[in-house]
Amino acid sequence: MSTVDQPRPHVVVIGAGFGGLAVARALGDDVTVTIVDRNNFHTFQPLLYQVATAGLNAADVAHAVRGLFHGVDHVRFRNGRVSGIDTETRHVVVEGQQLLGYDHLVVAAGAATNFFGIEGAPDHALPLYNLADAVRLRNHILGCFEAAQVDPAAVEDGVLSFTVIGGGPTGVETAGALAELIDAVLSKDFPDLDLERVSVRIIEREQQLLAPFSSPSQQHAHDTLVSRGVDILYGANVRSVAADHIELDTGERISTHTTVWAAGVKANPLVESLGFEQGPSGRIIVDSDLSVPGADGVWAIGDIAHIVNDDHALPQLAPVAMQTGAHVAAQIHRVQRGEPTEPFRYTDKGTMATIGRRAAVAELPFGIRLWGTPAWFAWLGLHLVFLVGRRNRLSVLLNWAWNYFTWDRGPRLIFGPDTEPEN
Amino acid sequence: MSTVDQPRPHVVVIGAGFGGLAVARALGDDVTVTIVDRNNFHTFQPLLYQVATAGLNAADVAHAVRGLFHGVDHVRFRNGRVSGIDTETRHVVVEGQQLLGYDHLVVAAGAATNFFGIEGAPDHALPLYNLADAVRLRNHILGCFEAAQVDPAAVEDGVLSFTVIGGGPTGVETAGALAELIDAVLSKDFPDLDLERVSVRIIEREQQLLAPFSSPSQQHAHDTLVSRGVDILYGANVRSVAADHIELDTGERISTHTTVWAAGVKANPLVESLGFEQGPSGRIIVDSDLSVPGADGVWAIGDIAHIVNDDHALPQLAPVAMQTGAHVAAQIHRVQRGEPTEPFRYTDKGTMATIGRRAAVAELPFGIRLWGTPAWFAWLGLHLVFLVGRRNRLSVLLNWAWNYFTWDRGPRLIFGPDTEPEN
Numbered sequence: 081m082s083t084v085d086q087p088r089p090h091v092v093v094i095g096a097g098f099g100g101l102a103v104a105r106a107l108g109d110d111v112t113v114t115i116v117d118r119n120n121f122h123t124f125q126p127l128l129y130q131v132a133t134a135g136l137n138a139a140d141v142a143h144a145v146r147g148l149f150h151g152v153d154h155v156r157f158r159n160g161r162v163s164g165i166d167t168e169t170r171h172v173v174v175e176g177q178q179l180l181g182y183d184h185l186v187v188a189a190g191a192a193t194n195f196f197g198i199e200g201a202p203d204h205a206l207p208l209y210n211l212a213d214a215v216r217l218r219n220h221i222l223g224c225f226e227a228a229q230v231d232p233a234a235v236e237d238g239v240l241s242f243t244v245i246g247g248g249p250t251g252v253e254t255a256g257a258l259a260e261l262i263d264a265v266l267s268k269d270f271p272d273l274d275l276e277r278v279s280v281r282i283i284e285r286e287q288q289l290l291a292p293f294s295s296p297s298q299q300h301a302h303d304t305l306v307s308r309g310v311d312i313l314y315g316a317n318v319r320s321v322a323a324d325h326i327e328l329d330t331g332e333r334i335s336t337h338t339t340v341w342a343a344g345v346k347a348n349p350l351v352e353s354l355g356f357e358q359g360p361s362g363r364i365i366v367d368s369d370l371s372v373p374g375a376d377g378v379w380a381i382g383d384i385a386h387i388v389n390d391d392h393a394l395p396q397l398a399p400v401a402m403q404t405g406a407h408v409a410a411q412i413h414r415v416q417r418g419e420p421t422e423p424f425r426y427t428d429k430g431t432m433a434t435i436g437r438r439a440a441v442a443e444l445p446f447g448i449r450l451w452g453t454p455a456w457f458a459w460l461g462l463h464l465v466f467l468v469g470r471r472n473r474l475s476v477l478l479n480w481a482w483n484y485f486t487w488d489r490g491p492r493l494i495f496g497p498d499t500e501p502e503n
Numbered sequence: 504m505s506t507v508d509q510p511r512p513h514v515v516v517i518g519a520g521f522g523g524l525a526v527a528r529a530l531g532d533d534v535t536v537t538i539v540d541r542n543n544f545h546t547f548q549p550l551l552y553q554v555a556t557a558g559l560n561a562a563d564v565a566h567a568v569r570g571l572f573h574g575v576d577h578v579r580f581r582n583g584r585v586s587g588i589d590t591e592t593r594h595v596v597v598e599g600q601q602l603l604g605y606d607h608l609v610v611a612a613g614a615a616t617n618f619f620g621i622e623g624a625p626d627h628a629l630p631l632y633n634l635a636d637a638v639r640l641r642n643h644i645l646g647c648f649e650a651a652q653v654d655p656a657a658v659e660d661g662v663l664s665f666t667v668i669g670g671g672p673t674g675v676e677t678a679g680a681l682a683e684l685i686d687a688v689l690s691k692d693f694p695d696l697d698l699e700r701v702s703v704r705i706i707e708r709e710q711q712l713l714a715p716f717s718s719p720s721q722q723h724a725h726d727t728l729v730s731r732g733v734d735i736l737y738g739a740n741v742r743s744v745a746a747d748h749i750e751l752d753t754g755e756r757i758s759t760h761t762t763v764w765a766a767g768v769k770a771n772p773l774v775e776s777l778g779f780e781q782g783p784s785g786r787i788i789v790d791s792d793l794s795v796p797g798a799d800g801v802w803a804i805g806d807i808a809h810i811v812n813d814d815h816a817l818p819q820l821a822p823v824a825m826q827t828g829a830h831v832a833a834q835i836h837r838v839q840r841g842e843p844t845e846p847f848r849y850t851d852k853g854t855m856a857t858i859g860r861r862a863a864v865a866e867l868p869f870g871i872r873l874w875g876t877p878a879w880f881a882w883l884g885l886h887l888v889f890l891v892g893r894r895n896r897l898s899v900l901l902n903w904a905w906n907y908f909t910w911d912r913g914p915r916l917i918f919g920p921d922t923e924p925e926n
Binding site for chain 2 (some may be wrong): 121137138139144147150151153156158159160178192206212226227268270373426469471472474475476486490491494497499
């Protein structure tokens with residue numbers, strides 16, 4: 081942690097998501113960096129819905145953190161869960177005991193699913209925020225089809241009824257990919273099942289999908305989803321979630337064994353123990369330079385931070401995490417040089433959401449809108465470029481090409497976090 | 504299950520391994536086939552050691568069973584665990600309740616790890632027979648390196664000492680691949696660790712490795728492993744296995760946090776409840792035509808069967824499973840036609856084991872022996888040909904090429920069956 085001349089400042093980064101990696105990559109070797117994450121891998125979250133719908137393998141969207149910093153001597157990695165922060169003595173507690181001292185601390189621990197206190201949702205709804213979520217959802221979907229094959233009564237009970245709560249990008253992407261998986265692949269895997277009994281629906285509180293998009297793009301997404309067999313309920317609020325149904329606040333009961341929770345996130349629960357001032361959804365309030373008020377040397381970025389530009393809170397998206405990460409790295413260097421810090425300015429480079437095969441919507445700066453095939457290719461290309469790791473890029477490209485040309489999907493394994501020992 | 508003319512005989516196949524798939528593929532559409540497996544996927548077991556050592560992803564060596572029979576209307580799949588067989592009423596019990604009637608039953612349920620009653624082995628040794636085993640072993644190996652990074656005392660305690668029990672093909676392949684993983688990749692992932700503290704050893708009861716091979720091939724395997732840093736203890740018997748050490752029957756105690764169990768298998772425990780006569784390692788005794796004596800219409804193939812040719816029991820290998828599967832399919836058709844059954848004859852096409860990069864041994868018919876690079880390329884090619892599924896072949900080829908040219912390994916994720924929920 082020190083050179084022969086003078087100790088290099090130690091920057092601890094909590095979280096190896098888009099934000100944490102951006103900080104570590106932008107910091108020079110005049111500091112020592114330790115990234116702490118409970119997983120030993122970075123997850124490319126924008127493609128989790130493809131893992132959940134068997135289009136990609138779990139390993140395609142994950143990359144070992146250590147592998148990203150081969151030969152980068154000033155960046156280290158610590159695999160463990162952060163259990164506390166002491167801003168007085170400037171220490172991070174990992175796994176309840178190991179202490180990491182810091183000169184600067186960047187909190188980039190991301191978000192967690194927000195069930196908004198809906199009864200039964202934590203137990204029965206399936207979120208889609210991390211890799212284990214995605215694999216569990218895939219296993220659950222495939223398991224519902226296996227159950228339907230065995231027991232016709234289960235079909236009556238709603239085992240082939242799939243509900244996505246939330247019509248934002250995650251909800252739209254998941255519902256579109258699920259409809260495609262069923263239509264292109266599961267129909268062949270389960271030729272005895274009556275596909276008429278399968279339903280995929282989105283339940284959206286507002287009167288339109290994809291809140292951040294323009295009205296014509298929203299309509300395009302709606303039309304495409306409906307043409308592919310997705311039902312959309314607008315202005316509907318979920319009152320409770322059970323294993324085999326949901327209930328709306330109108331009292332309407334919908335039979336469904338699969339409730340995907342794409343309704344929103346809140347700050348990582350870690351934040352509750354830190355004592356920092358919290359904004360909407362529990363996010364850490366930050367100053368304009370992204371430092372945390374009252375905690376010397378502490379910064380917060382990405383999904384865990386409540387970042388306001390022009391009186392608007394920035395959305396919890398990968399580009400915000402990456403830009404805030406780079407900004408904080410620059411500010412840390414400014415502090416080291418004794419220069420004043422600068423406020424963060426977000427550059428909006430546009431938003432995209434994919435709906436399925438050759439269908440997507442993209443809204444770029446200068447009012448440029450893309451729909452359908454051009455938007456879909458733009459989406460594919462952009463995600464390949466930003467995907468971490470050349471091997472992953474190659475593998476995802478191969479998988480996408482395979483899926484596209486063969487109308488097939490990846491190995492539809494029921495295997496993962498909940499797999500029991502065999503013998 | 505029936506045509507308008509007359510009911511087609513129903514063949515139930517327990518197990519979707521090499522044997523079960525061979526039966527199902529060889530049976531014509533004059534019968535109906537139901538394959539039952541507790542996993543919804545076939546596992547290519549010969550490459551499990553590469554999953555365990557992060558050379559391949561879990562999904563590369565698995566293929567959804569349903570995907571193998573698209574358009575093959577007379578073959579169905581049932582995902583579930585067989586809990587019993589009633590040979591009187593000719594029914595198979597699945598998951599304790601669903602009953603499947605059969606005209607012919609092919610027991611191809613494979614094997615389970617045989618711990619030979621060694622104290623502590625079931626709790627602390629890590630087997631390598633199924634996909635969950637392989638992922639758990641990978642997670643454990645990577646976890647040991649993470650633990651060593653955090654706590655130097657753990658290194659003193661043996662956290663970087665890796666022991667493989669058994670010097671057969673699985674043991675040799677695992678030890679060789681592990682030595683390579685450490686040397687080529689983990690040394691870069693963990694630059695702060697002293698690689699001198701890492702040890703990989705094989706403990707073999709006999710005086711040579713690779714029992715079925717010729718003495719010169721055994722010597723070649725020994726020399727190659729030793730040159731790559733693997734220690735080999737011959738004539739050593741393990742008395743007990745604990746979390747942090749093993750004890751030999753000489754009383755010698757070896758500190759090790761990782762004990763890979765490659766010492767042998769026994770018949771799937773399912774066999775204990777069936778009431779069939781059992782041979783060595785609990786395997787089902789079969790007649791020369793592979794029918795089970797005293798159980799009309801029941802056949803046993805592959806690892807679960809004790810198959811004798813020329814007074815020798817055949818080894819528990821993929822080629823035996825595939826050949827016995829094809830044989831039983833032919834016998835079922837003969838029985839249908841009222842013809843007498845024929846005895847099974849095994850055609851030995853040779854044996855191979857890989858030791859690492861450009862190192863393998865192969866013994867083919869007519870006394871042909873291959874070592875080193877030619878054997879390694881023969882091994883790669885043969886495994887690619889036999890790997891199930893074109894997509895898997897493409898992915899494995901890509902992974903191998905990547906590993907070969909970059910000296911890298913796949914995503915070294917600590918993720919899988921034991922992953923806990925994140926929030």
